[in-house]
Amino acid sequence: MTTDPTIVVGVKQVPDDDEVGIDPDTGHLDRASAPAVMNRPDRNALEAALALRDETGGEVLAMTMGPPTATDVLETAVALGCDDAALISDRKFAGSDTWPTSLTLAAAAEALDADVVVCGEETTDSSTGQVPPGIAAHLGWAQLTYVEALEPELEDDTLVAIRDVEGGHEVVAADLPVVVAVAYGENEPRAAGLHRKLYAENEFEPLELSADDLGLDENEVGMDASPTEVGGMETVEPVEREREVADDVDDLLASLRETEVLA
Amino acid sequence: MSDDGTVDVDEYSDVWVFVESHDGDVMNVSWELLNEASILTEQLGEDLVALVVGEGCDDVAEAAIERGADRALVADDPVFEPYRADPYGEQFRALVEKRKPAIVLIGGTHTGRDFAGRVAVPAHAGLTADCTEIDVDEDGLLQARRPAFGGNVLATILCKDHRPQMATIRPGVFEASDPDPDREGEIERVDVVVDEADTMSAVREREVGDTADITEADRIVAVGGGCDGDLEPARRLADALDADLAASRKAVDEGWIEGARQVGQTGKTVRPDLYVAVGISGAVQHVEGLNDSGVVVAINNDPNAPIFEHADYGIVGDLFEVCPDLAERIDAEGLVEVTND
Ligand SMILES: Cc1cc2nc3c(=O)[nH]c(=O)nc-3n(C[C@H](O)[C@H](O)[C@H](O)COP(=O)(O)OP(=O)(O)OC[C@H]3O[C@@H](n4cnc5c(N)ncnc54)[C@H](O)[C@@H]3O)c2cc1C
Ligand SMILES: Nc1ncnc2c1ncn2[C@@H]1O[C@H](COP(=O)(O)O)[C@@H](O)[C@H]1O
Secondary structure, X not given: OOXXXXXXXXXXXXXXXXXXXXOOXXXXXXXXXXXXXXXXXHHHHHHHHHHHHHHHOOEEEEEEEOOHHHHHHHHHHHHHOOOEEEEEOOHHHOOOOHHHHHXXXXXXXXXXXXXXXXXXXXXXXXXXXXXXXXXXXXXXOEEEEEEEEEEEEHHHOEEEEEEEEOOEEEEEEEEOOEEEEEOOXXXXXXXXXXXXXXXXXXXXXXXXXXXXXXXXXXXXXXXXXXXXXXXXXEEOOOOOOOOEEEOOHHHHHHHHHHHOOOO | OOOOOOOOHHHOXXXXXXXXXXXXXXXXXXXXXXXXXXXXXXXXXXXXXEEEEEOOOHHHHHHHHHOOOOEEEEEEOHHHOOOOHHHHHHHHHHHHHHHOOOEEEEEOOHHHHHHHHHHHHHHOOEEEEEEOEEEEOOOOOEEEEEEEOOOOEEEEEEXXXXXXXXXXXXXXXXXOOOOOOOOOOEEEEOOOOOOHHHOOEEXXXXXXXXXXXXXXXXXXXXXXXXXOOOOHHHHHHHHHHOOEEEEOHHHHHOOOOOHHHEEOOOXXXXXXXXXXXXXXXXXXXXXXXXXXXXXXXXXXXOOOOHHHHHOOEEEEOOHHHHHHHHHHHHHHOOOOOOXXX
């Protein structure tokens, strides 16, 4: 029987999709100058974690692996209601692909004594969705991905989820401890309360965890432990479109006739 | 495997394709992968191996041979039906470690993305997500290409010193092969290493309805947030155009339409001759899935909606008026020969 569970939420700082501008010289997206924000799907993860705590008690801790500037997303998490937050930061983590990233987050989840790890569906910058199953695999825990709703049965050390599967839904019960990945857009993230917001901005200091703190060797993390590498990047020319705006339905039909899609 | 997980890559050969089936129904992406992977095995001079997991799945294994596999490995046991991440991951991992495939391809479905990491992590394999192109270079190294940064860049991901080279592949990007009933291949039943007593999860209910395949549609009318729960106008237009109905993620999340019909980064890639976006804003994640369409039409009441940048023809207006209007004109002028399929 689990009481007062520790719920750890993984949040990541990413370039703001909506603010990515076009580089006037190259005509391509300029992500470097976009402001950094919390990965949108992680807001759903946070909401799911906070809602779970509302039901079960215990505490919610946010964790992020990234540079010290990523403290910003931890502040956001604390403002939204997380009890505390950890910055997992070390030069040794640089160049991590999903294998060492999930190992590092798995070690942090253990260090924080997590019963449940909640993640987003995927990040908008690397968009792999591999980190949550990766954390579960490193820890040998159960996992629940594409989760729409959670139902705790702590008396049986079980977390039940409604999962989105191809063409439908399923209800799955998983043993604790467990890693959850919440389907993007499945809940309405709450707004930050004023008190919490002031605390997050003025007083809050994150717990800091390095590779040494987590007992991770240099060759287990970062570039050295990453099986994949980027071999090259090609810019894809945007698909050429006519971009004609019709005056009315007649005009639209006339244009469509010319394309021969409509005889 | 050495301490850092690197291996002698020469010990690894063959290309494996995971054939995803639920209750005997095979996901089309598996056939797409078998077709595309056969190009790789031809270049490599190696075998194309189908991996079939489930209960009572001999038919699936035979179908995999007909669709191009040289061999099929079958893990058949009640523990594998319905799908769960831990038994699938464990069985797959054991096979990979024992048989040492060079390349493993898995459809980027919820199922494929769910368990792929449970194989790649213990094997310390390279795993590239959601590829849209795959090739091998002259040394036989897999070049896994995937869109990055909202589709503006195609990144090539390599895995030089670890094996297998694993990748999940987006559904709908490759064409499926036709079955050839005369093809022959070896079907081998493998040892099942998973015990029900060791599993960490249990499926209590499973309800699967519409698994429509929009990837083969010639014409598509796609609905978005602008429909506000009322798909009638879009349906009316789809009927007039003899088109299949598809959707943005917003429309799916709102529960107006089944997830199988979602277009985009986390949905399907489609390539119809005509794509009509109805009340869809044109977010990058959506547009990625429709870029291969022939003619794109957008109906949106916001002249600044990004979808107009990705459309050939747009009309600024209220979809509740434009759709029926358009449908009526198409019907009246007999512009589309409607087939009954
Ligand atoms: C990780 C991740 C993955 C994603 N994957 C996908 C994906 O695969 N596919 C996908 O589609 N999205 C995906 N999204 C979501 C995507 O970012 C957008 O949120 C989504 O596409 C928005 O859907 P929409 O344009 O239909 O709805 P909205 O953003 O609500 O836009 C509605 C549009 O309808 C117009 N409209 C409103 N009323 C009317 C009217 N009466 N008549 C005409 N027009 C009207 C509005 O002007 C607006 O442009 C993903 C997001 C993330 C973070
Ligand atoms: N650096 C990170 N720090 C904390 N959580 C992360 C990090 N990277 C990924 N995650 C979590 O894993 C989810 C999936 O990310 P990804 O696999 O990168 O698409 C995210 O939504 C986060 O919840």
